[in-house]
Amino acid sequence: MTKFESDVRTVNKPAEEAYAKYADMSNLGALREKLSDSSFLEMIADRVPADKLEMVKAQLEKMSFDADSVTIDTPVGALTLRIVEREEPKLVKLVAENSPVPANVWIQLVPEDEHTSKLRVTLGAELNIFIKGMVSKPLQQAADGLASVLSLV
Numbered sequence: 001m002t003k004f005e006s007d008v009r010t011v012n013k014p015a016e017e018a019y020a021k022y023a024d025m026s027n028l029g030a031l032r033e034k035l036s037d038s039s040f041l042e043m044i045a046d047r048v049p050a051d052k053l054e055m056v057k058a059q060l061e062k063m064s065f066d067a068d069s070v071t072i073d074t075p076v077g078a079l080t081l082r083i084v085e086r087e088e089p090k091l092v093k094l095v096a097e098n099s100p101v102p103a104n105v106w107i108q109l110v111p112e113d114e115h116t117s118k119l120r121v122t123l124g125a126e127l128n129i130f131i132k133g134m135v136s137k138p139l140q141q142a143a144d145g146l147a148s149v150l151s152l153v
Helices: 015-022 025-034 038-044 050-061 129-150
Strands: 002-005 009-011 063-066 069-074 077-087 091-097 103-111 117-125
Touching: 002 129, 009 129, 015 025, 015 103, 015 117, 025 050, 025 063, 025 069, 050 063, 117 129
Parallel strands: none
Antiparallel strands: 002 117, 009 117, 063 069, 069 077, 077 091, 091 103, 103 117
């Protein structure tokens, strides 16, 4: 399995509070509403490049959320990320369903102090040598982008 780790991000919440958000995928649906708030857009301007913001908005519009999963419309069909393990307050593991390759996502949290925590996202995928060269850069960008977005929730 090839792994793509995001940079470590700071979350302005205690680990327990951040974990509660990430352990229930339906909480991520609130991002759609936040993207129409100008103060939120200003806050994320340093984390999400301006040329990618419209893409993020479009992707969020195509997603559906429930407590245990998020489903994303992709060019090859609906892809679901389903929670398979929760380890409070430090880890949420998701596995991809309907994916062309076996894949997973780990959301890891470490308390920093009583008000903040650190976040890292790891994407793992079974990639053959031919595909790896084509998708490594986009998957690394996806790990970094997901960590950026999650650090704002």
